[in-house]
Amino acid sequence: MTAALAHARSVAATVTDPELPMLTLADLGVLRDVALEDERVVATITPTYSGCPAMASMRDDLVRVLRRSGFADVEVKVSLDPAWSSDWISARGRAALAEAGISPPGPAPRRDGPVPLTLLPVRRALTCPRCGSSEVDLTSEFGATSCKALYSCRSCREPFEHVKEI
Amino acid sequence: MNHHVNDYDADHESVYDGLLGGDASQWAFGTDFEDPLAGMDTSVPAGLDAAELADLCLRLGDDALVYSHRLAEWCSNAPDLEEDIALANIALDLLGQARLLLARAAAASPGLVPVLPEGSPVPVEDRLAFFRDDHDFRNVRFVEPENGDFAVTITRLLLFATHRLAVLERLRAHPDAVLAAIAAKGVKEVAYHRDYGGRWFVTLAQGTDESRRRLLAALETVFPLYDELLATGVADVRDEVEVVVDQVLAVAGVERPDVKPIGGARHTEALSRMLAEMQVVARAHPLGVW
Numbered sequence: 001m002t003a004a005l006a007h008a009r010s011v012a013a014t015v016t017d018p019e020l021p022m023l024t025l026a027d028l029g030v031l032r033d034v035a036l037e038d039e040r041v042v043a044t045i046t047p048t049y050s051g052c053p054a055m056a057s058m059r060d061d062l063v064r065v066l067r068r069s070g071f072a073d074v075e076v077k078v079s080l081d082p083a084w085s086s087d088w089i090s091a092r093g094r095a096a097l098a099e100a101g102i103s104p105p106g107p108a109p110r111r112d113g114p115v116p117l118t119l120l121p122v123r124r125a126l127t128c129p130r131c132g133s134s135e136v137d138l139t140s141e142f143g144a145t146s147c148k149a150l151y152s153c154r155s156c157r158e159p160f161e162h163v164k165e166i
Numbered sequence: 167m168n169h170h171v172n173d174y175d176a177d178h179e180s181v182y183d184g185l186l187g188g189d190a191s192q193w194a195f196g197t198d199f200e201d202p203l204a205g206m207d208t209s210v211p212a213g214l215d216a217a218e219l220a221d222l223c224l225r226l227g228d229d230a231l232v233y234s235h236r237l238a239e240w241c242s243n244a245p246d247l248e249e250d251i252a253l254a255n256i257a258l259d260l261l262g263q264a265r266l267l268l269a270r271a272a273a274a275s276p277g278l279v280p281v282l283p284e285g286s287p288v289p290v291e292d293r294l295a296f297f298r299d300d301h302d303f304r305n306v307r308f309v310e311p312e313n314g315d316f317a318v319t320i321t322r323l324l325l326f327a328t329h330r331l332a333v334l335e336r337l338r339a340h341p342d343a344v345l346a347a348i349a350a351k352g353v354k355e356v357a358y359h360r361d362y363g364g365r366w367f368v369t370l371a372q373g374t375d376e377s378r379r380r381l382l383a384a385l386e387t388v389f390p391l392y393d394e395l396l397a398t399g400v401a402d403v404r405d406e407v408e409v410v411v412d413q414v415l416a417v418a419g420v421e422r423p424d425v426k427p428i429g430g431a432r433h434t435e436a437l438s439r440m441l442a443e444m445q446v447v448a449r450a451h452p453l454g455v456w
């Protein structure tokens with residue numbers, strides 16, 4: 001790897017997610033690749049969910065930060081395959097989520113065939129990110145952003161968000 | 167003393183000045199539309215007919231677009247905040263799928279895209295969404311009717327998501343890599359939608375007398391168009407869908423209603439009314455300026 005490519009990668013790796021600013025795009029697993037084509041930096045990102053409204057922000061943030069570091073020519077590409085998985089959130093990203101009061105995801109389901117129907121509430125072994133209690137209740141599988149479910153803690157009585165496994 | 171107002175104007179800048187720190191890219195949601203397929207190879211693979219591929223993407227995309235708009239009508243009207251947020255999330259997932267699919271259709275068959283005046287900034291997927299007339303929409307009638315009450319919404323959502331999940335599971339193996347990728351991503355999302363619909367269906371069936379009464383009435387409302395969903399869907403997934411639907415009905419303790427399928431026109435009047443509202447602003451400003 002050239003010094004220029006290493007520099008571009010380290011700069012791109014500092015860009016944070018617009019909706020989860022405690023995470024970098026790299027820690028979230030959304031930044032898939034940074035390459036150098038002659039003078040041009042080509043960064044590739046993938047949406048967490050199909051309707052992610054933050055793709056334009058992420059693109060602009062990458063372009064801005066890379067330009068500020070001296071890369072005049074920046075292109076941001078989109079990748080859809082393979083589809084984003086919560087398994088791609090790094091260990092550092094999981095720690096940052098927990099630190100910010102958001103419960104990190106467990107392992108994503110691995111499926112080859114049809115997705116089985118689940119009529120009972122999803123059961124996850126997780127703990128309250130505030131007090132550590134495992135006495136938690138699922139409030140809703142849908143939260144303030146596509147990637148999160150809502151929980152409440154029976155011990156400290158606080159609500160919290162959990163990043164869903166996909 | 168009323169020149170106070172003038173003093174104020176002279177001494178203070180707009181409260182919005184400085185918010186961006188001189189960098190317009192810090193404005194919410196970026197500076198510009200982004201191409202949802204930016205940098206992807208959208209050439210049609212050898213052996214595939216571009217018009218057929220575009221039609222398939224349009225059908226799947228229009229189903230998602232129309233149904234997304236319907237579900238979004240619940241926003242601020244749902245029985246409680248959690249369901250409001252859940253339905254809005256489901257609508258957002260479907261809108262994202264619609265956007266990708268319409269963009270894919272446009273790339274495969276550019277002739278489909280309505281022509282706008284020179285200089286229009288409207289991206290191709292928005293041209294398809296906002297500048298086609300009702301008779302050019304390729305969605306099934308199943309997604310068109312008004313939401314009705316929560317029981318009708320849940321019943322329609324359960325059937326729609328069960329069918330869409332089966333279709334997307336099939337399309338993961340489609341020879342067009344772009345469509346296959348959109349489908350694989352959608353499977354993960356629609357699996358959550360189907361389980362949400364299924365859980366609420368059972369809850370309403372086994373809840374109070376009133377919730378059960380409404381659910382049984384909802385079946386009579388929703389099932390007449392179900393057959394069309396199965397028959398004109400983009401892949402023959404009837405058997406897979408019926409297995410899941412029967413499973414939910416059994417757990418809920420509900421009989422399948424004895425209703426006659428509705429034949430006839432390709433669209434209902436409900437679609438025209440919805441599009442009139444959805445498209446009016448975009449159509450008034452095809453150059454994106456006002």
Ligand SMILES: [Zn+2]
Pocket residue numbers: 128129130131132133153154155156157158
């Ligand atoms: Zn707690």
